[in-house]
Amino acid sequence: MSKEPVGRRARYRTETREEAKAIALRQLAEGGIGAVSLNAIGKEMGVTGPALYRYFASRDDLLSGLIIDAYSDLAAAVELAARQGDQGSPRECLRVLAEATRTWALAQPHRYLLLYGTPVPGYVAPDDTVPLARRVLAPFLDALSALPVAGAPTGSRRSALETQLTTWIQATNPHTSGPVLRHGLVWWTRLHGLISLEVEGHFALMGFDPALLYTTEVDALLDDIGAVIES
Amino acid sequence: MSKEPVGRRARYRTETREEAKAIALRQLAEGGIGAVSLNAIGKEMGVTGPALYRYFASRDDLLSGLIIDAYSDLAAAVELAARQGDQGSPRECLRVLAEATRTWALAQPHRYLLLYGTPVPGYVAPDDTVPLARRVLAPFLDALSALPVAGAPTGSRRSALETQLTTWIQATNPHTSGPVLRHGLVWWTRLHGLISLEVEGHFALMGFDPALLYTTEVDALLDDIGAVIES
DNA sequence: AACTTTAGTGATATAATATAACAAATGTGA
DNA sequence: TCACATTTGTTATATTATATCACTAAAGTT
Numbered sequence: 001m002s003k004e005p006v007g008r009r010a011r012y013r014t015e016t017r018e019e020a021k022a023i024a025l026r027q028l029a030e031g032g033i034g035a036v037s038l039n040a041i042g043k044e045m046g047v048t049g050p051a052l053y054r055y056f057a058s059r060d061d062l063l064s065g066l067i068i069d070a071y072s073d074l075a076a077a078v079e080l081a082a083r084q085g086d087q088g089s090p091r092e093c094l095r096v097l098a099e100a101t102r103t104w105a106l107a108q109p110h111r112y113l114l115l116y117g118t119p120v121p122g123y124v125a126p127d128d129t130v131p132l133a134r135r136v137l138a139p140f141l142d143a144l145s146a147l148p149v150a151g152a153p154t155g156s157r158r159s160a161l162e163t164q165l166t167t168w169i170q171a172t173n174p175h176t177s178g179p180v181l182r183h184g185l186v187w188w189t190r191l192h193g194l195i196s197l198e199v200e201g202h203f204a205l206m207g208f209d210p211a212l213l214y215t216t217e218v219d220a221l222l223d224d225i226g227a228v229i230e231s
Numbered sequence: 232m233s234k235e236p237v238g239r240r241a242r243y244r245t246e247t248r249e250e251a252k253a254i255a256l257r258q259l260a261e262g263g264i265g266a267v268s269l270n271a272i273g274k275e276m277g278v279t280g281p282a283l284y285r286y287f288a289s290r291d292d293l294l295s296g297l298i299i300d301a302y303s304d305l306a307a308a309v310e311l312a313a314r315q316g317d318q319g320s321p322r323e324c325l326r327v328l329a330e331a332t333r334t335w336a337l338a339q340p341h342r343y344l345l346l347y348g349t350p351v352p353g354y355v356a357p358d359d360t361v362p363l364a365r366r367v368l369a370p371f372l373d374a375l376s377a378l379p380v381a382g383a384p385t386g387s388r389r390s391a392l393e394t395q396l397t398t399w400i401q402a403t404n405p406h407t408s409g410p411v412l413r414h415g416l417v418w419w420t421r422l423h424g425l426i427s428l429e430v431e432g433h434f435a436l437m438g439f440d441p442a443l444l445y446t447t448e449v450d451a452l453l454d455d456i457g458a459v460i461e462s
Numbered sequence: 463a464a465c466t467t468t469a470g471t472g473a474t475a476t477a478a479t480a481t482a483a484c485a486a487a488t489g490t491g492a
Numbered sequence: 493t494c495a496c497a498t499t500t501g502t503t504a505t506a507t508t509a510t511a512t513c514a515c516t517a518a519a520g521t522t
Contacts, residue, residue: 009489009499033349039478050480051501059479118264118348119431130436157447161439168438185444186451193424200350205361207399208392213416216388220417220455240468240520270509281511282470290510 070111071132077104082139090146109199141184301342302363308335313370321377340430372415
């Protein structure tokens with residue numbers, strides 16, 4: 001049929017890379033990041049351990065692949081939620097975004113922790129992850145932009161922070177305002193606090209429904225925006 | 232002098248345990264949790280690796296020791312801050328508590344992550360840690376109890392959550408009210424969200440002062456309490 | 463002085479990352 | 493088709509880790 005721009009060899013190459021990453025993902029889900037082992041992956045693929053070093057420069061390289069995939073996957077999930085939530089009001093959209101984030105994290109806790117948990121010792125994230133991290137946050141910023149949050153910030157600290165954010169964002173993304181970015185930051189940190197503690201099991205044996213705490217905090221976040229408009 | 236209730240041997244035993252933990256703590260600070268190695272500790276102590284298995288049943292046992300110590304240390308730091316902040320108003324005390332928590336975490340990031348970060352694969356926390364985790368939160372609950380936050384909760388979700396917390400807390404600590412516990416939870420999750428992201432380096436290259444974001448969020452937390460009183 | 467407990471050693475099993483040397487399969491040009 | 497180069501795999505090896513075991517030496521006890 002059509003002449004393939006990428007040779008068969010290159011395709012096999014990416015295929016085995018994907019297969020290895022899929023197994024690594026299962027190991028991650030079953031035993032945490034420490035259970036991800038090139039040797040074990042090789043054994044499962046019917047191949048010796050060192051053979052995989054043709055496909056991954058090191059174990060960290062493999063982890064980088066997992067991280068990039070997880071970022072892309074989470075970003076896709078959030079973007080999908082944004083498209084679905086766009087039907088309703090911006091506030092409703094934010095609710096949907098927050099829910100989608102928690103749902104994704106609970107469905108695959110280890111992957112969430114791979115992104116936002118304790119960094120792997122000695123591991124340095126490649127530069128590719130920066131735009132991906134931005135992609136996850138972007139739908140939140142878009143929804144916040146659709147709200148009248150830009151008006152008169154209250155509190156000197158709040159405005160000082162927004163000034164810092166404004167001067168920084170102008171270099172990379174001038175179409176995002178400081179106040180919106182500040183709200184995005186707050187959403188990120190609060191949701192992450194809730195999700196990470198839940199995913200790590202710190203809410204276990206505490207006799208309350210984490211989902212209820214989550215939605216209550218989302219309410220509070222939406223209230224915060226409301227308070228700003230009123231002032 | 233006085234006959235020692237605990238024999239000299241037992242003292243030596245705890246001493247070497249402490250020495251090993253001290254080295255482990257340094258390894259933790261230098262290279263993260265993966266750098267903590269019984270063999271390396273033994274080498275540094277002038278002893279072979281297996282010798283340390285007389286003092287620690289396993290590597291996880293050593294980590295448990297580190298975790299318990301870290302909890303105690305953090306609890307002590309928070310309690311000290313509470314004693315100092317008790318001079319001022321409860322609101323000022325909460326500010327001091329929040330500041331002390333962040334300061335402690337930034338001074339020893341790896342220890343904070345040891346407590347609240349990604350759980351070590353295969354590691355299960357011993358039961359000793361539950362009361363210690365409570366001890367860290369207790370000063371916050373005390374300061375919140377001194378505020379008039381118990382009055383009429385607004386929002387159905389909020390009150391439903393407080394009902395859950397009330398019925399749960401009555402079994403273990405009946406002198407803490409549901410509303411206070413809810414506020415304590417919120418303080419915990421929000422501060423943890425900020426501290427963990429900062430400690431993990433997610434705020435790097437983002438052109439703002441994390442301390443400013445932190446204090447701004449503390450302001451918001453105090454405002455939340457105010458909003459409840461007004462209603 | 464005899465006995466028991468404790469603390470250390472070296473040897474060993476197992477498994478991990480990673481490199482190097484070498485062999486085989488695969489694809490490409492003349 | 494055949495020679496060559498590339499890619500992919502192997503085995504062997506270095507290094508390091510956790511952990512167990514058998515054995516020895518030391519310290520404390522009766």
